Amino acid sequence: MHTADWIIVALYFAYVLAEGFRHGKKNRNLDDYFRGKRSLRWWAVGLSIMATQASAITYIGTTGQAYDAGMSFIQVYLPQPLVMVVLCVTFVPFFYKANIFTAYEYLERRFDAKTRSLTSFIFLISRGLAVSFVLYAPSIILSVIFGWNEILTIMIMGISTIIYTTIGGNKAVILIDAKQMMLMFAGIFIAVALFIVQFPAQFSIADAVHLAGVEGKWNSIDLSLDLKSSYTLLSGMLGGFFLALSYFGCDQSQVQRYLTGRSLTESRMSLILNAFLKVPMQFLILAIGVLMFVSYHFIKPPLNFSPANQSVLSQKAGSEYAELEEKYDAAFQERREAALSLGRARETGNTESLVRAEQRYRRAEDSFREVKRENRELLKSVLGSEPSSDINYIFPSFLIHYAPTGILGIMLAVIFAAAMSSFSSEINSLASATIIDFYKRYFRPTANDAHYLLASRGATLFWGMFATAAACFAGRIGSLIEAVNKVGSYFYGPILGVFLLAFMVRRSNGNGAFFGLIAGEIAVFAVAYFSSISWLYYNVVGATVVLIAGALISMMRTARAS
């Protein structure tokens, strides 16, 4: 990396820390610290909501996924505009008018203390364990690609974020998030330009679109009704709808963003901003992956994007791997020529030559994939187990090899911004749930402002240190972290069900919500264990069971009382 790139990254870190200190001076009480005195504008809150959702993996993993499998992932995001409308009509006015600090606080007013404590506890456990992944996942990839020390990368990101979040509170988090989100938007357009300039002079953007189409990369909509498939219009619109409703409506890391709006109108507007921007943003991020796929027809991609895999193969299967590399070179050259001839055929406008060029390209692509498959088999035999996918390494690998000086620094700042904006919002929300739902509720209900402010900073520091430490050790407990993330999706649906019960069933009560939540959890675990439907549908099952069971239990209780 050039000195100029390091300077850009250093300036980014200096700026976020300075902003944290600047806002930290204004915090006097819990309202300042967790809700920014409910004084924030809709655009800042809206950008913060987007920044919280978009982690570094959105940039690194999603682009790699589109490189490999095309645009189908976009379907998960399609219901988000509709979710924002539902939130504006129901959740946001309920929360805003109730003048609460956490989403779970509302449940005590509506039901009882045990329902509030259980939902908040589930949030703390699931989010608290998963938050370390926000730091760990990009750090492991960046350290492998750039040769950095993994622990040092985690510590720099973690400690900087802890400092500005602990000192500045939620207002600093939101205002910094908003700027980080603008940087991320800039990063998207820079990346698009970066890939387009890799095309040869005789190969146009229209040729690139055509080439990606021949490989089926523009598969944005899949009308299949297969319940086992995660990326179809049905799973996206149904499962994705419940997932997004649960995430934006019941997860404190998001609710805490729009509770800071200057007015109810400003809070709603922040969600409407998301309704209009989120899908186009995700489309562009996936399109980066598709453009990267096309670019790698003209610059040779490594046979293994993961340097660790490459090094294992070189050391343990030297001659076989060298032979495979030779085959790979030939397959790449043939595919490059086939891609260029496809572009030339398009220019002629002759259908027959276009069909022939497409056939030639498909044969070349098949040969190319065959070498990749042989490489995977060789890797499997060397490792003695199924190798993990290296799609997460594709985008950073491109940056280190082809991004010009200055641009590399900006793109690294974008990746850091994406990771840190999610991490800051999450540790801030974990602290608010800890202090408001447990410490203030059960241990110190009547302390003064200075005490609560100190306790809140302590809780932010605790969660930040806990997550950073967990990320440092995640290499040893990697499978556990992954399991926790998967299990986390089991809780979203049932928690959503409790809130829907509160809003939609007027006669529902605390026992209905509490036991309905337990019934919903049992149903989700049973479906996950006994069926093979996509995980996106777990949210639908969980929310529906809680709603029905909760309503029935509440009615039984009411009938007995009368």
Next chain:
Amino acid sequence: MIHKHIEAEREDPHPFFSTWNRLYASVIVYTCVLVLALYLMTIALNR
């Protein structure tokens, strides 16, 4: 009590679209247009 607050708030004018319902309708139309555009893109560009 809370339910009554929401009924009242829903009638507040929206700064750009004059009514919230008009804004919500535009978001729904926008979603339909997105799905349709992506579907057309899929069938037009995928070969």
